[in-house]
Amino acid sequence: MDIRAQVSMVFHLDKCIGCHTCSIACKNVWTDRPGAEYMWWNNVETKPGTGFPTLWEDQSHYKGGWELKGNDSNKKLQLKSQNKIDSFLKLFYNPNQPGLEDYYEPWTYNYANLFEAEAGDDQPTAIPVSLITGEPMEIEAGPNWDDDLSGSTLYAENDINLEELSEEEREQLFEIERVSMMYLPRICNHCANPSCVASCPSGALYKRGEDGIVLINQDVCRGWRACISACPYKKIYYNWKTGKSEKCILCYPKLETGQIPNCFQSCVGRIRYLGVLLYDADRAAESMKVPDKALVESQRTAFCDPFDPKIIEAAKANGISDEFIKAAQLSPVYKYVMKWKIALPLHIEYRTMPMLFYVPPLLPVMGKMANGIYTNAMENFFTSLDKSRLPMKYLARLFSAGNEDIIEYVMKKLMAVRYYKRSLDMQDIDLVMMNKMMREGGTTPAEAEEIYRLTAIPTIDQRFVIPEIQREESIESSCNPEICKGSCGIGITQPPARGF
Amino acid sequence: MFNWKNSPRQHFHRYFPAILVTAICCFATSANAQNTNQLFTEKCAGCHTVGGGALVGPDLASVSSWNVSDLRSAVKRMEQSAGPLKDEEVDALVDFLKQQNNLPSPATKNKETSKTTQEQPETSQILELASSENGKKLFTGQTALQNGGLSCIACHQSNGRGGNMGPDLTLITKKFPGNALVSGIEKTPYKVMKSAYKAHPVTHQEALDIAAYLNETAKIETKHERTSPLTVGAGIALAVLGLIAFGYRNRKGSARANLKRRK
Amino acid sequence: MTNTLLFIVLPYLAVFACVIGSIYRTRKEPMSYSSLSSQFLENHGLMWGSLPWHLGILLILLAHILAFVCPGFWQTLTSNQVLLLSIEAAGFGLSILCLVGLVILAIRRLTSPRIQAVTTPMDLFVIALLLAQVALGAAMAVHCKWGSAWCSGTTTPYLWSLLLFQPDLSTIEDLPLIAKSHIVCAWLFILIIPFSRLIHLFAVPLEYLFRPPQNVVWNNSRKLKEECSAFVAEDTRRHFLKAALGIGFGAFLLSVGTLNKVFNFFFGPRLSKKEETELMEVKLAHLESTVDQRKLELERQASNYIMVAALSELNQSSGKYFIDYQMQPAIAFKGKDGLPLLISAKCTHLGCTVGNKVDEQGRILCPCHVSYFNIETGQPNAEAPAKAPLGHLSWVIMDERGSILASRNLEGKTACSVNQQALANGKVYIAKSQEDKT
Known part of the structure; x- marks a missing residue:
């Protein structure tokens, strides 16, 4: 048993309003510089949609993540495109690497023209100019080009997660009366079995032992770009100016001092939760060697109960501090993922064991106008699951590797909580109906109350349980920093200039 | 002009x-x-x-x-x-x-x-003692020179085969008959060869053999190489390019461009 | 002078700059140490440029290194006609492949505005240099073909001589211009490695083949307290391994040379029985001849006088050779005064024997390098390579009975006791007593 702590995350999608504030908070701090203009360490996608970069979920194109190889007795995980020998050929040209066309060409506007243009008959305009070449350019795409289903015939209809839907279901999905969408904010998953780390030829990518943050050592990175195609979430970006790759750092400088990462802090809908999960590192890769539909359950077997004395002992033996164990016990993530089991990983079929979990969106309340009065469309007040506008199959493709039972379980529980609260507060729900829903959702009033409190009215301390890293215990005090800093140094030690 | x-x-x-x-x-x-x-x-x-x-x-x-x-x-x-x-x-x-x-x-x-000095009874007398067959092997490098010198074919042609840094030796006996050729081979007093064979001298026997071989080649019609390695090389280059094209024939362009094209 | 500059100074400068510069850059400027890929900005041209170029140049470089590091092995390979032709064909093919790739890369770099946004002047220089270098290589395959064979006798010994710090240009200085340019370009290439994107040559991630898939780093001392010492030990071991690897490689290079000699000593070509006998016979004959000569020498040493000639035999125009007490040649003439004139015949330039015919100006010629010596004074002519004069020898004239009629000592002082008539019948000797004084 090799117990490690992971600073993990839960995004409650029911609360996301798709405002992109998180993306801007991140961009302003980390990626507002030459070579990084196109990077969105945090971005918000509209689903159904093709995302950023376009069609990133299509692994037949980008070949990211792991795949299960071998027979039943000897199963092993293998990188889908960056095997050892194979990746040497790909140093020179990587057919799976997304190009600028798959993201977008970053641009600004020639604002000066508004003031400096010669006097003329026409109003001067600020034409877009490329941030790479400085030339005037035609804007063809942007970071959220398919936002709110814009261009849906081109983008949303080609969402790869719709593959298993029948033609009829697809048509229904995009019917103007029923059309529906959800938002999917994404940052790096800081996976426990990261394929990017495994693929890095230079060994520049590493996972921190204490908090599980995945980082790229900029001094060691040689720009071979294997991680970019190996990451199935396309959350590693190539800086075209410095010739090195960059990714979300979970604002570790803030985390280390007990502060909240930018995208979490700025979240308007307060959808984000941050907390520690204890997991067994020996089980991390092992748990990913099961068939697709069993992956969500299998991943949970790798997580450990922070109240179990044996686990606490093993964690302490492994150098995990008391602060981390305490944070793990208070962790909102542990509650969502392990206790209530209503937060699910995104695309776990990539087998990287992502440590960012999503509470799937419950179907929106359907309203209608009748005689000038707005009323609920449904007889049961809340939509029934079988009439859901976002089909279960679609959500299952996103959050449970196609296992609809898991989605149904989560939905029913979420529904039960709603019925429970409605009946308590408004008393307009039949008790028999409420109890039936509670039974179906497999929850108790106490649990429902708890879910409600953490979902709807949590304080900031409940949403973000961050253990401070004890700087006085860091390696510099016990180990020769000259030896250690080269191997576990943190990111950039020099100005990010391009080599000559 | x-x-x-x-x-x-x-x-x-x-x-x-x-x-x-x-x-x-x-x-x-x-x-x-x-x-x-x-x-x-x-x-x-x-x-x-x-x-x-x-x-x-x-x-x-x-x-x-x-x-x-x-x-x-x-x-x-x-x-x-x-x-x-x-x-x-x-x-x-x-x-x-x-x-x-x-x-x-x-x-x-x-x-x-x-x-x-084309025809010399004396010359052939000397050279008959040597074996032109051994000479051929030495010339073409089938047998290594005793002292580790380069075989002649590295730089010289004989009957259309061999390097072209040095002169073609097919008809060399007409220029250096008999002993002159032998001592030329043995003492290697020429450009490039002088220093290349300084540490790896050609023995007298070897010189005799090679001279005998060259004496013989002068009498044979020059044959031309069937396929030049250069042609084969160009073929290899083409083949590799073809291989690249084949290996990446299913290469997909930009994902967004594909989407637009599909539409 | 130019040769020394290009083939001795430049290589050492290049390798020195490359080693020091690369170490400095990889250690102190790690941020600038990257392959600087531009695939992200331009994809299609890169495939057709980068793949052929890298595939071709890697194999070509490996072959060059093999030919240099294992010359014996390489020579064995290239002695086989089929292999040699294959190597030549493959080499030419790969160089064409490289050229195609480079041209595409160059066009791409010059035409794509996005690529130009990340192009430095050094990048353009690198492409130009590589184009020149590969084109030269391909041209060599055509104009000085079979370079894979002749390199073992020319460039390989040159490179080894540089490596062993005994630079020897003789093997390459007569190569055709095209081959020499190829060598110079190669040194330039090495020179600019640390100052250009070529530094990525050293970034080849070989360790990737052997490392475990996951990479976990702990910053916390609690976990590391016990592991830190292990880490330090590991690091020391890594340094040790690196050093051992470096030293090992150096030793390997040196031992290849040494072993080659040792191997030849024990297993090298042997003389046949016949050849051995012949060799011994030659040695014996040589010994025998020296015995005779030595005997003669001793005999001469024993006598107090050595006869040169009868005075009547000597004349003014053509000298008579004789050997003096030091076993050196000398010539005897009759002087204008009718007395003997004995002069050393060993040219003061490089020791050739001087001719004995006196020309109209009273000079004798050393045929080796055309020095004329005046027999009266012994002085060489002004243009002659010989600068010092030939020495005169002392002599005595004795009659049959052994009584001294006339003599001249080393200072040139002549003593003459009898008349010319008596002298004419006398014989000229050189005296031991006089010689001993010299």
């Missing part, structure tokens, strides 16, 4: 008398000196040329200005390197060297020298 009609060929008739006179001069001189020529090529040409530039020994073009007695003693002294010389031979060589300034130019002279 250059006019293509004005090529040297058009003016051949102007130069023709001069060339004719030169040729006659050469022929006259060389006919007299046929035996001496043979003697010179046997005894001296391994290390000396007359007007052909310095080899191991100095160019002997200038000695014609020496007085006869000095020249005689100088030739006599070469006994150290060339083996015992009879008095008549010394005299003949002295005469030969004294006559050199009568000859028009070193180049034509060399040509004449070689022409007149």
Whole structure:
């Protein structure tokens, strides 16, 4: 048993309003510089949609993540495109690497023209100019080009997660009366079995032992770009100016001092939760060697109960501090993922064991106008699951590797909580109906109350349980920093200039 | 400006008398000196040329200005390197060297020298002792040279096969018959070879064998290589490019471009 | 001078700059140490440029290194006609492949505005240099073909001589211009490695083949307290391994040379029985001849006088050779005064024997390098390579009975006791007593 702590995350999608504030908070701090203009360490996608970069979920194109190889007795995980020998050929040209066309060409506007243009008959305009070449350019795409289903015939209809839907279901999905969408904010998953780390030829990518943050050592990175195609979430970006790759750092400088990462802090809908999960590192890769539909359950077997004395002992033996164990016990993530089991990983079929979990969106309340009065469309007040506008199959493709039972379980529980609260507060729900829903959702009033409190009215301390890293215990005090800093140094030690 | 009609060929008739006179001069001189020529090529040409530039020994073009007695003693002294010389031979060589300034130019002279000494009973006598078969193996590198020197074929062609840094040796016996060739191979007093074989000298037996082989090649019609490695090389390059094209035939372009195209 | 500069100074400068510069850059400027890929900005041209170029140049470079590091092995390979032709064909093919790739890369770099946004002047220089270098290589395959064979006798010994710090240009200085340019370009290439994107040559991630898939780093001392010492030990071991690897490689290079000699000593070509006998016979004959000579020498040493000639035999125009007490040649003439004139015949330039014919100006010629010596004074002519004069020897003239009629000592002082008539019948000797004084 090799117990490690992971600073993990839960995004409650029911609360996301798709405002992109998180993306801007991140961009302003980390990626507002030459070579990084196109990077969105945090971005918000509209689903159904093709995302950023376009069609990133299509692994037949980008070949990211792991795949299960071998027979039943000897199963092993293998990188889908960056095997050892194979990746040497790909140093020179990587057919799976997304190009600028798959993201977008970053641009600004020639604002000066508004003031400096010669006097003329026409109003001067600020034409877009490329941030790479400085030339005037035609804007063809942007970071959220398919936002709110814009261009849906081109983008949303080609969402790869719709593959298993029948033609009829697809048509229904995009019917103007029923059309529906959800938002999917994404940052790096800081996976426990990261394929990017495994693929890095230079060994520049590493996972921190204490908090599980995945980082790229900029001094060691040689720009071979294997991680970019190996990451199935396309959350590693190539800086075209410095010739090195960059990714979300979970604002570790803030985390280390007990502060909240930018995208979490700025979240308007307060959808984000941050907390520690204890997991067994020996089980991390092992748990990913099961068939697709069993992956969500299998991943949970790798997580450990922070109240179990044996686990606490093993964690302490492994150098995990008391602060981390305490944070793990208070962790909102542990509650969502392990206790209530209503937060699910995104695309776990990539087998990287992502440590960012999503509470799937419950179907929106359907309203209608009748005689000038707005009323609920449904007889049961809340939509029934079988009439859901976002089909279960679609959500299952996103959050449970196609296992609809898991989605149904989560939905029913979420529904039960709603019925429970409605009946308590408004008393307009039949008790028999409420109890039936509670039974179906497999929850108790106490649990429902708890879910409600953490979902709807949590304080900031409940949403973000961050253990401070004890700087006085860091390696510099016990180990020769000259030896250690080269191997576990943190990111950039020099100005990010391009080599000559 | 250059006019293509004005090529040297058009003016051949102007130069023709001069060339004719030169040729006659050469022929006259060389006919007299046929035996001496043979003697010179046997005894001296391994290390000396007359007007052909310095080899191991100095160019002997200038000695014609020496007085006869000095020249005689100088030739006599070469006994150290060339083996015992009879008095008549010394005299003949002295005469030969004294006559050199009568000859028009070193180049034509060399040509004449070689022409007149094509058939030599003496030569074949020496070379028959050696095995041209071994010589061929040594030349082509099937057998390594005893002292680890490069095989000849690395730089020289014979019968259309071999490198082209050095001259084609197919007809070399016509230029350096008999002993001259042997000593040439053995002492390697030429550009590039001089230093390349300094540490890896060719043995006398090897020199004899190779000379025997070269003597034989001169008699055979030149064959041309069937396929040039260059053609094969270009083929390889094309093949690799084809392989790349084949390996990435299913390469998908930009995902968004594909989407738009599909639509 | 130019040769020394290009083939001795430049290589050492290049390798020195490359080693020091690369170490400095990889250690102190790690941020600038990257492959600087531009695939992200331009994809299609890169495939057709980068793949052929890298595939081709890697194999070509490996072959060059093999030919240099294992010359014996390489020579064995290239002695096989089929292999040699294959190597030549493959080499030419790959160089064409490289050229195609480079041209595409160059066009791409010059035409794509996005690529130009990340192009430095050094990048353009690198492409130009590589184009020149590969074109030269391909041209060599055509004009001085079979370079894979002749390199073992020319460039390989040159490179080894540089490596062993005994630079020897003789093997390459007569190579055709095209081959020499190829060598110079190669040194330039090495020179600019640390100052250009070529530094990525050293970034080849070989360790990737052997490392475990995951990479976990702990910053916390609690976990590391016990592991830190292990880490330090590991690091020391890594340094040790690196050093050992470096030293090992150096030793390997040196031992290849040494072993080659040792191997030849024990297993090298042997003389056949016949050849051995012949060799011994030659040695014996040589010994025998020296015995005779030595005997003669001793005999001469024993006598107080050595006869040169009868005075009547000597004349003024043609000297008579004789050997003096030091076993050196000398010539005897009759002087204008009718007395003997004995002069050393060993040229003061390089020791050739001087001719014995006196020309109209009273000079004798050393035929080796054309020095004329005046027999009266012994002085060489002004243009002669010999600068010092020939020495005169002392002599005595004795009659049959052994009584001294006349003599001249080393200072040139002549004593004459009898008349010319008596002298004419006398014989000229050199005296031991006089010689001993010298």
